Amino acid sequence: MNDTTQTAAATTAVPAAERGRLRLSGLRKNLGGKEIVRGIDLLTEPGEFLTLLGPSGCGKSTTLNMMAGHLMPDGGSIEVDGRDVTTVPPHRRAMGMVFQSYALFPHMTIAENVAFGLRMRKVKTPLRRKKAADALEMVGLGSMSDRHPRQLSGGQQQRAALARALVVEPDLLLLDEPFSNLDAQLRVRLRDEVVALQRRIGTTTILVTHDQEEALAVSHRIAVMADGVIHQLDDPRSIYQRPATDFVAEFIGEVNALDGHAAGPSPTGYLCRLADDLVAATPAANLPAEGQAVRLYVRPEAVQITPGAGNGLTGTVKYTRFLGTRVRCDVVTKAGTISATLPFDAQVPLEGAEVTCTWRSSDASLAVRP
Numbered sequence: 001m002n003d004t005t006q007t008a009a010a011t012t013a014v015p016a017a018e019r020g021r022l023r024l025s026g027l028r029k030n031l032g033g034k035e036i037v038r039g040i041d042l043l044t045e046p047g048e049f050l051t052l053l054g055p056s057g058c059g060k061s062t063t064l065n066m067m068a069g070h071l072m073p074d075g076g077s078i079e080v081d082g083r084d085v086t087t088v089p090p091h092r093r094a095m096g097m098v099f100q101s102y103a104l105f106p107h108m109t110i111a112e113n114v115a116f117g118l119r120m121r122k123v124k125t126p127l128r129r130k131k132a133a134d135a136l137e138m139v140g141l142g143s144m145s146d147r148h149p150r151q152l153s154g155g156q157q158q159r160a161a162l163a164r165a166l167v168v169e170p171d172l173l174l175l176d177e178p179f180s181n182l183d184a185q186l187r188v189r190l191r192d193e194v195v196a197l198q199r200r201i202g203t204t205t206i207l208v209t210h211d212q213e214e215a216l217a218v219s220h221r222i223a224v225m226a227d228g229v230i231h232q233l234d235d236p237r238s239i240y241q242r243p244a245t246d247f248v249a250e251f252i253g254e255v256n257a258l259d260g261h262a263a264g265p266s267p268t269g270y271l272c273r274l275a276d277d278l279v280a281a282t283p284a285a286n287l288p289a290e291g292q293a294v295r296l297y298v299r300p301e302a303v304q305i306t307p308g309a310g311n312g313l314t315g316t317v318k319y320t321r322f323l324g325t326r327v328r329c330d331v332v333t334k335a336g337t338i339s340a341t342l343p344f345d346a347q348v349p350l351e352g353a354e355v356t357c358t359w360r361s362s363d364a365s366l367a368v369r370p
Contacts, residue, residue: 020204051248
């Protein structure tokens with residue numbers, strides 16, 4: 001059934017602490033005559049919380065549904081703990097899935113919904129009831145086991161769907177935009193609860209979302225996707241501070257992107273020449289060759305401004321804006337306009353003043369220009 005959680009008991013051939021290693025190799029999928037997923041390679045580690053992040057239509061949900069077995073790939077392979085599951089049906093993949101729509105059976109109680117997967121696996125009634133009760137306690141719904149889905153709030157229904165996915169002790173937990181139907185406050189609270197639970201039980205978890213803040217907050221690593229491929233796979237801090245492509249830089253928050261040329265290594269970082277100024281940055285991947293065209297990315301909050309000309313990127317203040325807890329300052333330089341976000345109590349330069357923009361090399365990313 002496509003709208004129910006379908007998992008399988010974890011294979012006993014792999015020690016529990018080592019379960020949940022997923023490998024995608026050259027995964028491809030065509031839908032409606034268009035290639036939605038274009039050769040994805042990916043490896044997770046046991047206990048990892050990995051997020052597939054990208055805009056609508058980038059292929060992230062299609063990839064997740066191929067992992068779960070709800071879609072068959074047109075190319076490539078899927079392995080779990082060294083076992084090829086590419087053509088294995090969903091209920092034999094040792095995976096649990098939580099859907100955006102909750103997908104609870106309206107005619108069943110919450111306890112019956114949670115126990116459904118165990119019943120399909122012919123777990124005996126006493127053990128089935130105990131496991132379902134334990135799962136509901138784990139997500140804070142122990143006192144609501146006899147209620148029906150219509151009697152629960154959206155957040156409670158999502159907790160029930162999570163309990164249903166976890167009760168079969170899956171090697172992999174798959175979450176398909178599970179918080180998007182909730183209001184903002186509840187979304188954050190439930191998200192934090194899920195992360196705490198995942199850290200406690202250690203189940204390898206893969207989340208699909210288009211919410212950048214959510215991905216940064218919950219993930220050990222993030223795979224940023226667009227047009228059916230992964231643009232960057234890295235930890236949240238590296239994704240934010242050292243984006244590898246224009247798409248990653250612009251999709252994850254606000255960024256200054258400045259074109260220049262590589263000028264070789266230095267004690268303070270790898271140098272980049274922006275018009276007449278030399279600045280330092282950290283290469284996002286391989287070191288560029290000296291003189292190679294590069295693009296430097298630096299977030300506005302990492303930019304510092306000092307009065308007068310100095311060592312850094314010099315320019316003239318175009319305008320400043322007071323934004324309550326911070327001040328926005330735009331500086332026109334020969335390399336382009338650069339934005340800085342300053343603390344609200346910072347000494348803000350006057351419009352028209354000459355200033356120098358600087359940053360720590362670790363806060364700026366350098367990539368070969370496309």
